Amino acid sequence: MSSRHDAVLQQTLGDVQRPLRGVRETVRQVRAGELGTLSLRQAECLDEVLRQCDGLEQLIRQAYPDDADDLDIPAVRRRWVATSDVRRSIESALPQCLPDGTEVLWDGGTDPSHRVFGDPDVLAALMIHLITRSALVSRGRHPVLVRLNHSDDGDCQQWSVIDRGPGLSADQLQQFVESDARDGDSFSQGLMLCRQLAGMHFSPLTIISDANVGTETGLNIPASGPRSVAKAWCEWRLQYRPPSVAPRRTHAIRPQKTSANSVRHITRLDRPRAAQPTSRGTNRVQLNWNDIRPRSPHQVIAGTVTLGATCSKQLATRLDDLFHERLSPFDFVYRIGDRQWVWVFDASIDQMEERWERLNESVRQQVPEARLDWSDPQIIPVDQRRMTSRISDLLVRQTLSSQTDLRHFDHNQVRLGTKPLEPSPVAMARLDEEMLRMGARLRKQTQSLRSHASRMRPKER
Incomplete structure (x- = not known):
């Protein structure tokens, strides 16, 4: 368990250090007067904030001297877990994370029979981060909706957080895809953490946003047995497959006649635009790991x-x-x-x-x-x-x-630590009584069948 705790601590320190650098840089710009002149009292207050940021940075480096940007994905323990258990852990942690007056509405997650394949701790941390971000965007004016519903094919369960904030434009979403979130603001760095946590569950982080309406952020988690796990992992892994390039021909190609019904397939070598409008004013983007690649791509x-x-x-x-x-x-x-x-x-x-x-x-x-x-x-x-x-x-x-092997068990075997089976006179007496009752019933039925047969037999003339 110590290695598990060390990995979680290292990842937490890295998650704290990256937003801390953004806060310190923002405070430094304000202190330098780039956003306007400051009073003496304001300058002293910002100097104190900078000293506190430097102290936190020093504590982080003392606890973990290596560069936090080099941290790998922490250890994840995926297993089948009930959605109701994950919801309870999220609800127990939200009061310490949300601003006062924030209302969180749940749509689903109450049925204990619904299970998903993932790490409950990582999944709870991801949802708490998304809910907190949505609460800050909504500023307490609107509730935050957490929706849990199954996909159309039933293989996955969709976990999404919906807010009614200002929303994001297509250009803003595209910047999250193309830019390195480590050098961005705290929102971009938060998305980098969320996309990592979503990738641990074989899913991209999907963002659907409508300017001046709101944003929906979520992921899909396997929820329908081992086949759904294999399907989700394969679809997620295929997104990191290197593009295939057709070999170039060195000889001349004769032009061929094409009919009106023929279809011409063109291989695209450029990267398609990730942010695609789904309806008027609505934009959609899927964020994957952009700084990690498979060791064996093929x-x-x-x-x-x-x-x-x-x-x-x-x-x-x-x-x-x-x-x-x-x-x-x-x-x-x-x-x-x-x-x-x-x-x-x-x-x-x-x-x-x-x-x-x-x-x-x-x-x-x-x-x-x-x-x-x-x-x-x-x-x-x-x-x-x-x-x-x-x-x-x-x-x-x-x-x-494995399930077939479990069905073939010996009733005479007992678990380790229990007493061996012994003959019971009570059970033997009950068995003798049951055998006598069944014998008497069979004799009565035999006599009844014989009487019916004699009545059905034609009479001799």
């Missing part, structure tokens, strides 16, 4: 790993924590039951040996009593057709196989 490696049957459940939990701590941003691990995992690594076949060696070395050091059985790796190309079908097939087959 293929992934997938397989399964099984823990030995003699290992305890506590050992399986420790191993699950270790797997998640060693994941890179484009890896994911799906736990099946208590002792099996499906893994998909962002690595080529040449990089896989090194990944295995490092992971097995970590297992030997931290969980030496674990006995692991690794399956043969599958090399899966990164394309729309093969990657989605193969990863979905792997997750669904392993899940169904």
Whole structure:
């Protein structure tokens, strides 16, 4: 748990340091008189703010001396969690984050049977950040709506936060896509954090805004079993696939006659504009990770790993924590039951040996009593057709196989620590009484059938 806490602390320090730099730079510009002349009292107040910012910067560097901009994505522990549990954790933290007088309305999230695949802590942090931003934009004049509804195909659950603020134009949204948020204002830096948290759930951060009307910000989370998880991850991973360029022809091409019904396909090499108007005055943009790229852009490696049957459940939990701590941003691990995992690594076949060696070395050091059985790796190309079908097939087959194995159990087996089964005279007496009752009933039915048969038999002449 210490490594988990260290990773969360490092990420929190980085999230605090980046907005702090923006605040200090803004205060410095005001103090320099770029926005107008200041009185003596105002200048002294701004000097005190600058000293406090410098003190916070020094405390952050003492706690974590490395550059906070080099922090990787923190460890994420995705699992199936009820939406009602996530909502309760969000509601318990909102009073300390929202301005006074802010009203938050919920549309959904009360049914405990609805579950999503994600990290409840990360998801709650993302929604709290979006709700707080919307509350600041609304300035208490309008309530903030949190909407949780399923997508049209039912595979994902859409989590969105809607405000009635000033909204964003298409040019502003496009700046968020093209510019580096680390050098922007606090709003851009907040979006950088939100897009990272959304990417941990295999989804881009979607912003739909209408100037002078409001903004809707949200993400899609897998909510319909292992197939939805595979589909969401593959669609999200395909967005980072490098563009394919057709080979150039060196020989002359004869012109061909085209009919009126023929369609000409043109390969676009330029980057399409991300902010697209959905209706009059409404703009839509999807924000992905812009500073992180896959290590293996053209293929992934997938397989399964099984823990030995003699290992305890506590050992399986420790191993699950270790797997998640060693994941890179484009890896994911799906736990099946208590002792099996499906893994998909962002690595080529040449990089896989090194990944295995490092992971097995970590297992030997931290969980030496674990006995692991690794399956043969599958090399899966990164394309729309093969990657989605193969990863979905792997997750669904392993899940169904695990459920089938659980159905075949021995009623004479007991859990560890309980007394062995012993013969009971009460149960034997009840069984004898039931056998006698069933025997008498069968004899009565036999006699009844014989009497019916004799009446139906034709009489002899």
